[in-house]
Amino acid sequence: MSRILIVEDEAIIRSALRRLLERHDYQISEAGSVEEALSLDPKRFDLIISDLRLPGPPGTDLIDAADPVPVLIMTSYASMRSAVEALKQGAVDYIAKPFDHDELIKTVATTLRCHAPTSQEACAPNSAAPQEMIGDCPAMQIVYDRIRKTAPADVTVLVHGESGTGKELVARALHRQSRRANSPLICVNCAAIPETLIESELFGHEKGAFTGASAARTGLVEAADGGTLFLDEIGELPLDAQARLLRVLQEGEIRKVGSVETRHVNVRLIAATHRDLHALSRSGEFRLDLYYRLNVMQIDLPPLREREDDILKIADILLDSACRRHAREGLKLSRAARREIRDYPWPGNVRELENALERGVILAESHLIHPEDLGLATPKPSLNASKPAATALHSVPKDAEEDLSLEDYFQHFVLEHQEQMSETELAQKLGVSRKCLWERRQRLGIPRRKTSRTRTN
Structure with missing residues (x-):
């Protein structure tokens, strides 16, 4: 049984984490500060999960004190740059609060597996399909093979697939199986950042570069130096930012907003989109030269409707997760519900399947989930x-x-x-x-x- 030390000053969060991890058969100890954690001898644990901001010294002080025990840092979404700095100091990964239970358990399991003395093969660059990706259909076997061959090559990769097919999972698999696996993986959704801020977020800015720039900031491209930068929905990137990104790919240089100095970075870029970038380049919405720079290697993710052999397997795994989340273990899909899931076209892909199963778990009144609980019936047009x-x-x-x-x-x-x-x-x-x-x-x-x-x- 793996031993985990939770370092968190908020008792409610600490208690919730303890209960969650104990349900998955981990042995848990607690501390409210770095000093308290050091008194428990952190090197005797298999993993430390620590909040970044604690009374007294920050959680990152445990990285060196506990070495070689891996340290997972917890931080809020608003402290992305702090998390990046923690990764640079040697944290194995970070967990964003409020955390998703399934993601946290996956991260903990992966970290323990990769850092156990006898488990180095489990994290080897040439290992088979990553555990987070589910499916054995021929189309997915092609994806796994392309990931295995492409990951060690350190080339730019363009992941193409419909929304909800799991493009970020591909990026994480490529990073994990690459030579940069021990360096940061920075994930950025280009569509989620306002156009006026995207250049500052990616490339950083100097103090006074624009109204509100009260201090210089490091961009996410520079934060990924030595590691991997994943740009999701790259088709939404404004043209000015595209030109700057092209410079990164061509020369390995960045220039902060408001600066005249350039800095060299060593970043592997993985981009993802559901749009046809070549068509966008013809209409002037995407730079053609950037498209050719990105499309060194392309990985096409099949939509769920083309993975008939995998749909029910994925559904069963997602159902188990939803049942644990809502404390309704033992729920099963009725035969009619399984038939409905198999025959539905899934325009929203795996994300839509996950949402439907979550609805089913919440609405089911017996031990079986029926079709009406899933809410998949397509409304007839008036x-x-x-x-x-x-x-x-x-x-x-x-x-x-x-x-x-x-x-x-x-x-x-x-x-x-x-x-x-x-x-x-x-x-x-x-x-x-x-x-x-x-x-x-x-x-x-x-x-x-x-x-x-x-x-x-």
Whole structure:
């Protein structure tokens, strides 16, 4: 039984962590500060989980004091840079608060496995498919093989796949199996950062570079120096930031916002998108030269609907996790529910499957989850909604109608008419809301028409 020391000054969090870890058969000890942890002799434990901010010395002081025992640092989402600094000081990983129970358990298990004296082979660069990725279908075997061959090569990788297919899991597997595995992996969602802040977040800024820049800050690219930088949704990156990123890839140089000095960085870049970057480059929304720099090696993730042999296996694993989260162990899927899961098209992929199973666990009234608990029934369009869509269909040539799926038709209609129609008019013709139109654009990777002057490079 592995021994874990929790160092956390807030008793509620410490107690919750203890209960969670003890349910997974770990032997737990507690401390409220670094001094208290040192009095317990941290080197006799197999793992230390410590908050970053503690009364007295910070949790990072335990990294050297406990060596070679691995230290996991807990920090809030707002303290991303502090977590990065902790990784540079030797922490094996960080856990963001409020933490997800399943992610925490996975991180703990992986850390213990990789740092156990007899488990070096489990974390070897050439190991097989990573445990976090589930599935044995032929399409996933191709993905695993591409990860195994690409990870040690230290080249830029472009991961392409629909939303919810697990692109970040691929990035983590590539990093874990690479020569940079002991260095930081910095994950950034380009779509989640405001356009006005993206350059500062990625490349840093000097004091006074802009209003509110009261101190110089290190960018996330520099924080990943020596390790791996994962840029999710890179198709949302503004053109100015694309130009700066191109410089990083070409010359290994960054320049902070407001600075005239350049700094050299050694970063492996993994990018991910659900959009067609080559098509975006033709419309001027993505730099073609950056696309070619990114696309040294491409890994295509199959959507869930093309992984029929894996769907129920994934569902069973996700169901077990949901049951543990909601303390409803023993729940099973009825035969009808399994049939529904197998036959559903899953436009939201694994993320949608996980949400459906969570609903099922919450709503199930017996030991079985039934189809109505999953909430997967596709609503039938109302008569009022079907009329505009039917009218719009006349614009599609008759011989093409039979060959178009609903998604093909949607894409065809939007691309053909978006130059002449506003978003409101497009939504009305298709019989959907503006929000639905926007969501489908995102899912299918259909760029919006330009409404303002184009930018020149």
